[in-house]
Amino acid sequence: MSDQVLAARPRPRISLRTWLKLREIDGVTLMVIPAVLFVIALFVYPFLYGFVISFQPKTGDWLANYRKFFSDPFLYDTIANTFRLAIPATLINVLISIPIALRVRRMDRRRLLTTILVIPITLGTVLIAEGLLIYLGPQGWFNRTLMLFGIGQVRLVHNYTGVMLSLILSGFPFAFLLTLSYVTGIDPSLEQAASTLGAKASARFRYILLPLLAQGLAINLCLSFVQTFSVFPSAVLLGAPAGATRVISIAAYQAAYEQYDNSMASAIAMIMGFCQLAVVIFILSSRRFFYRGAAGGGKG
Amino acid sequence: MNARNLAAKAPRNPFAPQTPGERLWAFAIWAFMIFFILNFVAMVAAVVVNSFGTRWLNSWLPAAFTTRWYVSAWNEFQLHDVLIVTFEVVGAVVVLSGVLGVPAAYALARRNFPGKQFVILLFLLPMLIPPITFGIPLATVLYQAHFAGNLSGVILANLVPTVPFVVLVMIPFIEQIDPRVEAAARVFGAGTFRMFVHILVPLLAPGILAALLLVLVRTIAMFELTFFTAGPGSQTLVVALYYAVYAAGVRAGQSIDAMAVIYMLTTLVWLLIALRFVDPTQIVTRAKREAAH
Numbered sequence: 001m002s003d004q005v006l007a008a009r010p011r012p013r014i015s016l017r018t019w020l021k022l023r024e025i026d027g028v029t030l031m032v033i034p035a036v037l038f039v040i041a042l043f044v045y046p047f048l049y050g051f052v053i054s055f056q057p058k059t060g061d062w063l064a065n066y067r068k069f070f071s072d073p074f075l076y077d078t079i080a081n082t083f084r085l086a087i088p089a090t091l092i093n094v095l096i097s098i099p100i101a102l103r104v105r106r107m108d109r110r111r112l113l114t115t116i117l118v119i120p121i122t123l124g125t126v127l128i129a130e131g132l133l134i135y136l137g138p139q140g141w142f143n144r145t146l147m148l149f150g151i152g153q154v155r156l157v158h159n160y161t162g163v164m165l166s167l168i169l170s171g172f173p174f175a176f177l178l179t180l181s182y183v184t185g186i187d188p189s190l191e192q193a194a195s196t197l198g199a200k201a202s203a204r205f206r207y208i209l210l211p212l213l214a215q216g217l218a219i220n221l222c223l224s225f226v227q228t229f230s231v232f233p234s235a236v237l238l239g240a241p242a243g244a245t246r247v248i249s250i251a252a253y254q255a256a257y258e259q260y261d262n263s264m265a266s267a268i269a270m271i272m273g274f275c276q277l278a279v280v281i282f283i284l285s286s287r288r289f290f291y292r293g294a295a296g297g298g299k300g
Numbered sequence: 301m302n303a304r305n306l307a308a309k310a311p312r313n314p315f316a317p318q319t320p321g322e323r324l325w326a327f328a329i330w331a332f333m334i335f336f337i338l339n340f341v342a343m344v345a346a347v348v349v350n351s352f353g354t355r356w357l358n359s360w361l362p363a364a365f366t367t368r369w370y371v372s373a374w375n376e377f378q379l380h381d382v383l384i385v386t387f388e389v390v391g392a393v394v395v396l397s398g399v400l401g402v403p404a405a406y407a408l409a410r411r412n413f414p415g416k417q418f419v420i421l422l423f424l425l426p427m428l429i430p431p432i433t434f435g436i437p438l439a440t441v442l443y444q445a446h447f448a449g450n451l452s453g454v455i456l457a458n459l460v461p462t463v464p465f466v467v468l469v470m471i472p473f474i475e476q477i478d479p480r481v482e483a484a485a486r487v488f489g490a491g492t493f494r495m496f497v498h499i500l501v502p503l504l505a506p507g508i509l510a511a512l513l514l515v516l517v518r519t520i521a522m523f524e525l526t527f528f529t530a531g532p533g534s535q536t537l538v539v540a541l542y543y544a545v546y547a548a549g550v551r552a553g554q555s556i557d558a559m560a561v562i563y564m565l566t567t568l569v570w571l572l573i574a575l576r577f578v579d580p581t582q583i584v585t586r587a588k589r590e591a592a593h
């Protein structure tokens with residue numbers, strides 16, 4: 001009975017329009033909808049679709065694609081091949097970028113250097129592959145210079161080294177610019193304080209900079225890894241696509257465009273995505289062993 | 301040389317290298333940097349020299365120089381058609397990603413609606429996940445919808461990373477604009493559309509220009525998505541270059557390099573224009589900053 005009384009009591013009525021307005025949903029908010037629908041239709045849906053059809057193989061039961069992938073060394077070896085390229089390349093790019101960014105941040109002509117380093121990122125991997133084929137080839141300038149110094153000819157293309165060098169050439173500038181943006185976000189007075197208290201450069205790095213950089217470096221490692229893990233043009237053009245640099249993207253490409261098996265190709269794409277996700281989660285979860293907090297007086 | 305400059309300033313700069321170990325370390329850093337840039341410049345120069353060379357065997361430079369490879373590349377690779385396709389794709393991608401991205405960025409910058417974090421995540425993912433990973437399922441869907449294999453499919457595929465890119469780059473630009481300017485326009489009776497055209501677009505022009513120029517540069521160089529969705533008549537320059545290098549030996553190497561030079565020029569001209577409006581580190585960091593939160 002008391003319920004009825006409660007129900008009958010006049011409540012302050014608000015219109016749907018006001019109710020939405022209180023949650024900041026109005027004409028302006030609706031402008032986000034076309035872009036959201038676009039991303040759902042052409043990114044989320046294809047991903048889910050690929051996930052579903054990877055379980056609908058041409059022949060066999062629902063797991064047949066994955067079973068085939070993990071029982072055929074020609075296919076499952078591609079994972080190891082990709083990791084063998086991606087992990088060293090990522091570590092080299094990110095680790096070298098730290099000391100260089102720490103020095104460059106105090107440089108006057110920083111803009112010039114960053115401009116030069118944007119060029120390899122912009123030109124892209126196809127052009128870098130073609131350039132390195134000529135430059136590092138048996139008659140290229142690099143080998144000629146080596147011979148000038150009395151070092152014999154070194155085979156640098158159509159093998160693992162060629163792909164690795166192309167990953168460094170295109171990946172290092174990216175890792176460097178990212179590290180530089182994190183390094184410049186650190187308040188220099190923190191380091192000056194440590195210096196005043198007598199900390200040497202190595203101690204300043206170990207106890208001031210590294211803890212503040214840890215978060216940025218984790219993100220840098222993730223992004224660099226994901227990029228190198230999906231290497232494709234240079235692995236084909238500059239590597240040995242049937243041998244040491246047969247990476248997982250080549251297997252996915254061949255399944256889709258040479259065997260016309262979209263289901264298998266989607267399964268390989270899902271495995272590729274899963275490997276990337278696993279490494280990203282690993283990196284981000286090891287991040288909690290480091291300090292997390294503000295990198296400086298309101299600047300970071 | 302720069303290391304010495306830094307050392308010369310030692311009294312003023314407390315971080316300048318002082319001990320021999322620190323000087324060696326500073327020297328090693330500059331040596332690596334110079335080695336890296338030198339090799340990159342030499343690589344680009346090798347392509348340019350080869351594209352102008354006649355015969356280049358067992359010597360530092362080609363026997364003689366000629367421009368005929370540009371003529372043959374232009375004819376052999378149908379560069380006229382390829383360039384038209386490239387600019388059609390790039391133009392459409394730039395316009396559409398602006399039309400879709402800027403209003404969405406405005407909504408995200410001005411309103412705090414429920415689920416906003418989710419929407420931002422939705423825009424981050426296509427930028428963080430590499431095109432190779434989502435390209436094959438995307439191409440499958442586009443082929444089934446009969447888009448792929450022609451221009452529309454290439455344009456749609458290229459929009460997937462660029463629309464979120466425009467959204468994420470534009471949000472901070474819009475947040476800088478004083479909302480009272482918009483309120484004033486509202487007071488004078490402007491609807492959302494008129495306010496957008498007469499108030500926001502002029503105020504945001506530098507930001508929109510920067511974002512769209514970066515989209516332009518990225519789209520010219522976007523290999524994977526175009527490669528997966530292009531048919532014979534819808535190849536862009538970078539995909540045509542890939543096929544030429546892949547089938548090296550079919551055509552003269554100098555012809556391929558002539559095409560590579562044309563590709564570099566198309567990309568770098570726009571990059572230089574773009575760099576007049578943006579700080580190069582932004583190209584890498586804008587979206588990643590968001591990811592850090």
